[in-house]
Structures are given as structure tokens and as C-alpha cells.
Amino acid sequence: MMSASSDSSMASSSPENAAQAGHPPEPKFNSIEQSGTKWQTPSIYENLTVLPTAGAFGQVCSALNSLTDREVAIKKLSRPFQSNMDAKRTCREVSLLTYMRHENVISLVDVFSPDLSEDNFRELYIVTQLAGTDLNRIVKTRSLELENSHVQFIAYQIFRGLKYIHSAGIIHRDLKPANIAITEDCSAKIIDFGLARLADSDSMTGYVSTRWYRAPEILANWTHYNHTSDVWSVGCIIAEMITRQPLFPGHDHIDQLKKNLQLIGIPDQEFIDKLALPAAQRFFEGLPRYERTKVSNIHGLEDADERVIDLLEKIFVIDTGSRINVGAALAHPYFSDYHDPDDEPVAEHPFEEKYLLDLDKIQPKNQCEYLRKKVREQVLAWRADNPYNAMKKPQDYNLEDKSRSS
Structure with missing residues (x-):
């Protein structure tokens, strides 16, 4: 049974604390529990429904973005920073999705965490277009x-x-x-x-x-x-x-x-x-x-x-x-x-795994923490460039929403 409630205890989610932490204000977060998994998502995402596409690396829900009137797929990564391998996979996936811009390749709509503070950043959600x-x-x-x-x-x-x-x-x-x-x-x-x-x-x-x-x-x-x-x-x-x-x-x-x-x-x-x-x-x-x-x-x-x-x-x-x-x-x-x-467009420039450039200089026991911080930097950069108050409904765009489909 799915239940939802407003989670006002997350200090990092409030506009005041968000500004103090140096990242853009976030909307209030809701807590949703499904089959023992706790989801914490911005309130702009409504009607969350678990999809039967969950894999080893995360659970997926469909949702409606109330700001854009568009259906999206939200993936909660199950263990983004549990091990060096998990952290590398997480960092690579976020980097690739923020890079991709092509009609026949899935692109990133949003990426968020209920707590973006440096010490508590442990959860990660990736939002993409929802296909039928x-x-x-x-x-x-x-x-x-x-x-x-x-x-x-x-x-x-x-x-x-x-x-x-x-x-x-x-x-x-x-x-x-x-x-x-x-x-x-x-x-x-x-x-x-x-x-x-x-x-x-x-x-x-x-x-x-x-x-x-x-x-x-x-x-x-x-x-x-x-x-x-x-x-x-x-x-x-x-x-x-x-x-x-x-x-x-x-x-x-x-x-x-x-x-x-x-x-x-x-x-x-x-x-x-x-x-x-x-x-x-x-x-x-x-x-x-x-x-x-x-x-x-x-x-x-x-x-x-x-x-x-x-x-x-x-x-x-x-x-x-x-x-x-x-x-x-x-x-x-x-x-x-x-x-x-x-x-049949090609990429404007090669993809670079910048976050791995110094990884060989980091001791293995510290690599997971290093990559966690790199992912946080990517999420903060995305949130700064793609604030929620800039989201538009399809009819608000001129000709087509190139930022979402190209």
C-alpha cells in the first residue's frame, strides 16, 4: 500500500537552508513508501506509481511533473555509494545522462537528492522521459x-x-x-x-x-x-x-x-x-x-x-x-x-570522464567517498542550471522544447 506525507524534518530541503548551503532552493519533499522502500521526492512530482522495470541498481516509478504536465520516470538508485564499483557506476550514469542530447537517446529531465549537504548526501534519484x-x-x-x-x-x-x-x-x-x-x-x-x-x-x-x-x-x-x-x-x-x-x-x-x-x-x-x-x-x-x-x-x-x-x-x-x-x-x-x-547528428565534442582523471591517485579505501563528492558536484551543477522555477509547460516553449528532446 502506498502512502504519502510531507517530510518537514529535512532541513536541507527548505529554501532558507538550501540557500545557506550554497545550492538552489528546492520545493518541499514528500515521503512515499512502497514495498518497504522509502521514496523522498520533490512535491512537484505527483501520482507516483511503481513500474515493473526495477533492476539490480534501482526501483523505478512513473510520475506526473505538475510544473510541466509531463509524465516522467523516476529511478531511485538502490545503493549509489555502497562500494567503489557502485560509486563509479553512479558517477558514470549521471555524467552520461547530463551529456546526452539526442532524439533517439534518453535524456535527463531532473536529478535530485532529499539532502544535498556534503555530509548527508547519500540518496540519489534520476528523472528521465517516460516511454510507453x-x-x-x-x-x-x-x-x-x-x-x-x-x-x-x-x-x-x-x-x-x-x-x-x-x-x-x-x-x-x-x-x-x-x-x-x-x-x-x-x-x-x-x-x-x-x-x-x-x-x-x-x-x-x-x-x-x-x-x-x-x-x-x-x-x-x-x-x-x-x-x-x-x-x-x-x-x-x-x-x-x-x-x-x-x-x-x-x-x-x-x-x-x-x-x-x-x-x-x-x-x-x-x-x-x-x-x-x-x-x-x-x-x-x-x-x-x-x-x-x-x-x-x-x-x-x-x-x-x-x-x-x-x-x-x-x-x-x-x-x-x-x-x-x-x-x-x-x-x-x-x-x-x-x-x-x-x-543524423553527432556529438559536439567527445564525452570525458573527468571524475576519473584523478581516481588512480586516490587510495581504494577513499575512492567511494571521493566519487560521492563528485556526484554531489554534478547534481549541484545541474540544479543550478535547471531550477524548478524555470520549468515550463509544453505550450510555453517556442516551436519545440529542444532542451528536452534534442
């Missing part, structure tokens, strides 16, 4: 027919958003149907950057993303993968939209890799020699000599559009240097009805 559903639900709802035109339009938007993400130097690393939000007008937005990394990061590991959508270079623990690992994931998503079932439903990462290789074949010795780990080399050498299979032979793809089959053939390539990239995918004939180079 996600691609995973659509694929699983057999009563919803997905025609080729739908697959084209959704896949094009994913690649369009991915072009922007990659141009910023970011690899998403967790693309899957559940991370593609779909609005009522069939607009697609890439969401959930909790596992994203910079392309030149030294911290990339092999065990990322939902298994069924991982590229083989990740499954084989070839750690220096590149942007085309995301392209492989999009190929899996496209095939699933057409067949309405996962393309590579592996039981574990070994079975997953075998299923990949049964389609794309065992690589040649030159490729195997390039692998970073001897264990991965031995794995390939010990497998049956699978020959490459035509994508059109996959059950459910026999009668698919010849152009999408050609695109998938170019995606499902084990050598990342030979796999099609996002730019070439957008220019592929399958997307000829939508492709417009002048309407």
Missing part, C-alpha cells in the same frame, strides 16, 4: 504485429542514436530489446547507460551486457573490443524483431559463443592468433570446425526482406575490423527510406 513501453515487451506480445516497415523504422532509429553515442567515444555495451524504449508514435530511445564505457577505456572487461546479445569478442574475453560490439547487439535485436524469438539464447557464455559460431563459422588461424588470452585461443582450437551458415537459413528469416538479410550478413562477422559500423549501417539500402546524413 520497451521493445522487449513489444516483441513478446504476439498480438502486436511487427511488419517489415516497423522493423526498419525502429532499427534505423537505434542506429541513428548509436551514431551519436559512438561519435562521443562511448560504447553502450548493454543493447538489448529491454533497453530500447518505444513511445506511442513508434519513436525509439536508447536507455540505460549503467554499463557504458569510453572506447579507449582500460577498464573494459569481457563479462558485460545480457548474454544473448553479447558480441563474440566479449564472450571470448577479447577485452580490447570496439564500437562494433554494439552493432552486433543491434543485429541480434533486428533478428529478434523479425522472428519474435532470441537469435542466440545461450545457457551460459560457452554455449552462447558456440551458438554464435554455428552461424558465423570458426575464424581462421590469423584471427585466433590475435586473441588476447591463451585460454580463448585454446577454446577456438578445441571446437568442431563450424562452417558459416547463411542468415537466410535461420528459422523465421527465410522470407525476410533481402536487404535486411544482407545487413545482418555484414553485422554477424567475428572480426570487428570487418564488421559493418554504424555509419555504413545507416547508409545500407535497408534504410534507404529514412537515411539522411544531414539529419
Whole structure:
């Protein structure tokens, strides 16, 4: 049972104390409890309803922003600063969301904490646009027919958003149907950057993303993968939209890799020699000599559009240097009805993980506290640049609300 009450005990939430603390005044906060979880949200957010999309890193509610008359999704991070890993993930997610500005990528609407004082800043809430559903639900709802035109339009938007993400130097690393939000007008937005990394990061590991959508270079623990690992994931998503079932439903990462290789074949010795780990080399050498299979032979793809089959053939390539990239995918004939180079924007500048620049100088036992303070700085900066009293209703904007949709 959900209950709400005004929480007047939080001194940092009052305008007077907020001003003294050096950050913008906040509206009053309400306390809401759901299934044992206490939520503390600004009073401008009404009608909070828990959504069935909670993951390991947080619970999500839908809400109405009474200042803008817009529905939003609010995520309460479950343990933002419990460990060094949690603090890094939190800092990265906030940084990425404040950076993103693209129609096909989720963008930040608000970020807040019920207590922004330096000593007590422990909770964090992230507010984004609310989408009607996600691609995973659509694929699983057999009563919803997905025609080729739908697959084209959704896949094009994913690649369009991915072009922007990659141009910023970011690899998403967790693309899957559940991370593609779909609005009522069939607009697609890439969401959930909790596992994203910079392309030149030294911290990339092999065990990322939902298994069924991982590229083989990740499954084989070839750690220096590149942007085309995301392209492989999009190929899996496209095939699933057409067949309405996962393309590579592996039981574990070994079975997953075998299923990949049964389609794309065992690589040649030159490729195997390039692998970073001897264990991965031995794995390939010990497998049956699978020959490459035509994508059109996959059950459910026999009668698919010849152009999408050609695109998938170019995606499902084990050598990342030979796999099609996002730019070439957008220019592929399958997307000829939508492709417009002048309407496929890239990032204005590369994304920088500034908060990590000095992290190696901080002792591990102090890193969590260091990152907590960095996140607080980001939240304060956002609150200063985006005060609640500047929020507007859609009709108050000229032409369109570019700050929210571009």
C-alpha cells in the first residue's frame, strides 16, 4: 500500500537552508513508501506509481511533473555509494545522462537528492522521459504485429542514436530489446547507460551486457573490443524483431559463443592468433570446425526482406575490423527510406570522464567517498542550471522544447 506525507524534518530541503548551503532552493519533499522502500521526492512530482522495470541498481516509478504536465520516470538508485564499483557506476550514469542530447537517446529531465549537504548526501534519484513501453515487451506480445516497415523504422532509429553515442567515444555495451524504449508514435530511445564505457577505456572487461546479445569478442574475453560490439547487439535485436524469438539464447557464455559460431563459422588461424588470452585461443582450437551458415537459413528469416538479410550478413562477422559500423549501417539500402546524413547528428565534442582523471591517485579505501563528492558536484551543477522555477509547460516553449528532446 502506498502512502504519502510531507517530510518537514529535512532541513536541507527548505529554501532558507538550501540557500545557506550554497545550492538552489528546492520545493518541499514528500515521503512515499512502497514495498518497504522509502521514496523522498520533490512535491512537484505527483501520482507516483511503481513500474515493473526495477533492476539490480534501482526501483523505478512513473510520475506526473505538475510544473510541466509531463509524465516522467523516476529511478531511485538502490545503493549509489555502497562500494567503489557502485560509486563509479553512479558517477558514470549521471555524467552520461547530463551529456546526452539526442532524439533517439534518453535524456535527463531532473536529478535530485532529499539532502544535498556534503555530509548527508547519500540518496540519489534520476528523472528521465517516460516511454510507453520497451521493445522487449513489444516483441513478446504476439498480438502486436511487427511488419517489415516497423522493423526498419525502429532499427534505423537505434542506429541513428548509436551514431551519436559512438561519435562521443562511448560504447553502450548493454543493447538489448529491454533497453530500447518505444513511445506511442513508434519513436525509439536508447536507455540505460549503467554499463557504458569510453572506447579507449582500460577498464573494459569481457563479462558485460545480457548474454544473448553479447558480441563474440566479449564472450571470448577479447577485452580490447570496439564500437562494433554494439552493432552486433543491434543485429541480434533486428533478428529478434523479425522472428519474435532470441537469435542466440545461450545457457551460459560457452554455449552462447558456440551458438554464435554455428552461424558465423570458426575464424581462421590469423584471427585466433590475435586473441588476447591463451585460454580463448585454446577454446577456438578445441571446437568442431563450424562452417558459416547463411542468415537466410535461420528459422523465421527465410522470407525476410533481402536487404535486411544482407545487413545482418555484414553485422554477424567475428572480426570487428570487418564488421559493418554504424555509419555504413545507416547508409545500407535497408534504410534507404529514412537515411539522411544531414539529419543524423553527432556529438559536439567527445564525452570525458573527468571524475576519473584523478581516481588512480586516490587510495581504494577513499575512492567511494571521493566519487560521492563528485556526484554531489554534478547534481549541484545541474540544479543550478535547471531550477524548478524555470520549468515550463509544453505550450510555453517556442516551436519545440529542444532542451528536452534534442
